[in-house]
Amino acid sequence: MRVLAALSGGVDSAVAAARAVDAGHDVVGVHMALSRNRDQMRTGSRGCCSIEDAGDARRAADVLGIPYYVWDLSERFEQTVVADFLAEYEAGRTPNPCVRCNEHIKFEALLDKGVALGFDAVCTGHYARVEIDDDGVRALHRARDAAKDQSYVLAVMGPERLARAMFPLGDAATKDDVRREAAARGLSVSAKPDSYDICFVADGDTQGFLRERLGSRPGDVVDADGTVVGRHDGAYAYTVGQRRGLALGRPAADGRARYVLEVQPATNTVVVGAAELLTVHRLTGERAVWFDDAPRAWRECAVQVRAHGTPVPGRVRAASTGAQDLEVELHEGLRGIAPGQSVVLYDGTRVLGQATVAGSGR
């Protein structure tokens, strides 16, 4: 197969590309330029699109003996991932930009361009497994290394795009094994720190980034019965379940800690209250993507709402409200679920489907 290996400049994508080469594929490395101001030199674990990272990606391609190019997808990235990130926060929701990047950049812009140029698949360093059953049906599974599993951020691509995705690290036992393999292969990135932050928020200060891009918009912090208990500098900077960073003038009547329960963008209001008010048992999702047929009847599953969150037992069915809507019931309840988060549904290790959280209920 002709394989387009996305090389971020990190250790995972380099080893993934190396494994694709070993498997006998005709591999070409591409580094995606995603940032519009690439002159900023970020160091260490931050980000994945600095000039330094592009250089690391180039060196990895040299070591693997594969061609290497940089493709400028920064405009698409800004229009989709960054714009969505800002619009979602502005709408009082909590987006996951990595999900949007996989949806719109890696497995759309990059994949479509690659296919048009004659490639059969895109290979990335994600930790997830693709299994093909006896009928040739492809399924997305959790990685062997549960701690590194990234099926949560990949589920959004859906079955058609999965057919052109290749994740050679899905069977890696641990990240340390991958680092050892990188060192053995002579890849200089073997000891490079992992990246955890949002790549386009250079210093990791999401609130500062939002303030810079969206401006200061002071408003009230109220409790559940509408009493003003403090002020904020922009409701968009708050996330359901958040406790820290609430500068509340008046202590709660019961003296207990208060959490963000809701962000109301229309009135620029942040609603706070006690922890137990955060627990929800029902979710609605929109823009659902199914790897199976959408279940008309309740189907038992494991529900995950955060990239590194623990899956909890629940059940799911397609909702009557819209063709791409679904509803989820959580058997034990979950705390602090914000609209905009991704909810991914599993049957064991297999991904059933994915949706964006629209609302929740106790």
Added chain:
Amino acid sequence: MAGAAVRAGSAVLRRLAAVSSLGAGREAYLDHAATTPMHPLALEAMARELTRTGNPSSLHAAGRAARRVVEESRERIAAALGADPGEVLLTSGGTEADNLAVKGIAWARRRADPAARRLLVSAVEHHAVLDPARWLVEHEGASLVELPVDRDGVLALGGLARALDADDAEGAPALVSVMWANNETGAVQPVRGVVGLAHERGVPVHVDAVQSVGTLRVDLQQVAADAVSVSAHKVGGPVGIGALVARRGLALEPVLHGGGHERGVRSGTLPAAAAAGFAAALEAAVASREAEARRLEGLCERLVEGVRATVPDAVLQGPRIGAAGEDGGPARLPGIALWTFPGCDGDSLIYLLDTAGVRCSTGAACTAGVAQPSHVLLASGLGEEQARGALRLSLGRTSTEADVDHVLAVLPDAVARARRAGLA
């Protein structure tokens, strides 16, 4: 009749198939404007000098021997350019020569006349000229006039005259910098006219001739520019050496301070072997210039005609082939052609052609491997989307008809595929 047509058609198809199967695994280096292979005589001269030890500034016999190589090379470089040996300042390359000219002249002019702080620079200059000018604006209160070009990317002399005469609060003109010919489109600039207009008003002129030397007649007896930048590796010499030819009497402040080499204007140990390679390559290029220019023109015409036939909507940028430039001279460099391919992304074309063995470029500067929309094409009036579909093929000493035919065989498919991939 019908049978004959089918037979004729299949003969064409067979021939094309033969070309493309021959093309498999074939390579064509068509990026001579980026860098061109070393001339054998340059290689020989360098190999000889690299085995010797001696700092040209040393006072002993070994130093004198190295100094002799440098000075003989300087004389040969000067002779090839119609300059005096004392006017040739050796630099690390074209970029340093351009920086030395722009900053060195601007500083010297400012020192003599505090009002002289307006830099008149063509909008299509190489970044090695534009960026030092912009740096002087940002850091030292200079002002910059980017002189407009026409649709072919050729400087409008009327615009220069107006800029020189503008009674401007931004200060008096400090220098004019216009390149001899453009490295992206190959458009030759009216440098004699530029020098005439500027000198009438007592303003010094810098000309970046990095891309022109070797294929155009770059003769300082003919064009009395005050400073001219040249680079060795564009004419078959080594990477890492160039020169600023600075006429006597031109006040120039140094950029690199140190041991006081090169008239105190450019410090740094003189590279004897590189200088010998530079001189040998430049001499060889100048000696064969006219015949080589005609040969490259012929190849380039074959290329342009071929592209016109196979990709009819490609737009050749710069002056049309065969057009006359200033004083009836050529309007374009003989070996450079740049097209825009509507609906294509330069990224895609470079990848597809590289895969097919064709080494070429978008022509524009890169930032960490990303081709930026060419400021040359934007200044010539193209939109950003058009500019993103640019592809430059540049020919040189080792180019052959087979190279041209190879790119013509693979280009239509590359363009069709790139078009499908679209502007991502």
